[in-house]
Amino acid sequence: MRVFVTGATGFIGSAIVPELIQAGHQVLGLTRSETGAKSLKAAGAEPHRGSLEDLDSLRAGAAQTDGVIHCAFDHDFTDFVAVCEKDRRAIEALGDALAGSNRPLIITSGTGMGNSVPGEPASEDFFDRNHSNPRKISEITGESVAGRGVNVSVVRLPQVHDTRKQGLITYAVQIAREKKLSAYVGEGLNRWPAAHVLDVARLYRLALEKQQPGSRYNAVAEEGITMKAIAEILGKGLNVPVLSLSPEDAQTHFGWLGMFAAYDMPASSTLTQKRLDWHPAGPTLLADLEAMKYD
Numbered sequence: 001m002r003v004f005v006t007g008a009t010g011f012i013g014s015a016i017v018p019e020l021i022q023a024g025h026q027v028l029g030l031t032r033s034e035t036g037a038k039s040l041k042a043a044g045a046e047p048h049r050g051s052l053e054d055l056d057s058l059r060a061g062a063a064q065t066d067g068v069i070h071c072a073f074d075h076d077f078t079d080f081v082a083v084c085e086k087d088r089r090a091i092e093a094l095g096d097a098l099a100g101s102n103r104p105l106i107i108t109s110g111t112g113m114g115n116s117v118p119g120e121p122a123s124e125d126f127f128d129r130n131h132s133n134p135r136k137i138s139e140i141t142g143e144s145v146a147g148r149g150v151n152v153s154v155v156r157l158p159q160v161h162d163t164r165k166q167g168l169i170t171y172a173v174q175i176a177r178e179k180k181l182s183a184y185v186g187e188g189l190n191r192w193p194a195a196h197v198l199d200v201a202r203l204y205r206l207a208l209e210k211q212q213p214g215s216r217y218n219a220v221a222e223e224g225i226t227m228k229a230i231a232e233i234l235g236k237g238l239n240v241p242v243l244s245l246s247p248e249d250a251q252t253h254f255g256w257l258g259m260f261a262a263y264d265m266p267a268s269s270t271l272t273q274k275r276l277d278w279h280p281a282g283p284t285l286l287a288d289l290e291a292m293k294y295d
């Protein structure tokens, strides 16, 4: 397939590109910059200049391919509602180009959207439309675009990691470094799921190739690692104290990350592993955090 990948220069996208190419697909990768275009060419992909703000560039990219993997996202967490709205417009534009064609559109969401019962792992087959996280708009838009005859699947991500980046934990590392304190909230028993970036890239490819309309996949290798375990590894790596904070103090300590720091969001991938024959091979989140260079 010739595949349009948005976010092709990002952490996850730059793992998806070689995964697709090695499997015999061709990649048209969205990029805003000359640097991005050069890195895409070096990876064997064809660059497509455009942006999330330029909806025609998204439509043009999708129109000339057999399917789309949408991974671009503006990670300005200080105005999260606005950037989620940007994702809504992007998914609608990609849908415009694919409507009625049966060409797959894989969109990206978070595993938290599938948590129904507190403390129970999120499942692929549940979607919380009333979730407090504004990112729910990505899946809501995916559903409305599917209603226009687009073959939409959702890949829900946990904390995606290697030894360089680990999703929201990367921001927790910055905060712990700045404040010389690695914190967790209360007993720190709330859990975040995780998966290695190469396992995640493989899952996107399998979802694309499966082309199962309306499917939702959890790219989860580990159901939940406690925030206390994560904070302890960061404290060791940064050589700073590890401390439990009250929910109020955690808000001040974590800033915008405070809205996620106390979330308990375990997630299962039992159905995903079965449906895609996907078997994550690691390494684990804590192994990558242990192996990371902290200086």
Ligand SMILES: NC(=O)c1ccc[n+]([C@@H]2O[C@H](COP(=O)([O-])OP(=O)(O)OC[C@H]3O[C@@H](n4cnc5c(N)ncnc54)[C@H](OP(=O)(O)O)[C@@H]3O)[C@@H](O)[C@H]2O)c1
Binding pocket: 006, 007, 008, 009, 010, 011, 012, 013, 030, 031, 032, 033, 036, 050, 051, 052, 053, 070, 071, 072, 073, 074, 075, 108, 109, 110, 157, 158, 159, 160, 161, 166, 167, 168
């Ligand atoms: N990493 C995780 O653990 C994690 C967890 C949950 C969900 N996700 C989601 O997974 C997806 C990929 O995440 P990531 O970690 O790979 O992100 P990332 O490393 O921050 O990369 C973001 C990508 O989006 C592109 N982008 C940003 N703003 C853009 C704009 N205005 N127009 C066009 N392209 C733009 C960037 O391109 P440039 O090179 O031009 O900047 C880059 O390719 C996102 O939807 C993210 O929210 C990630």
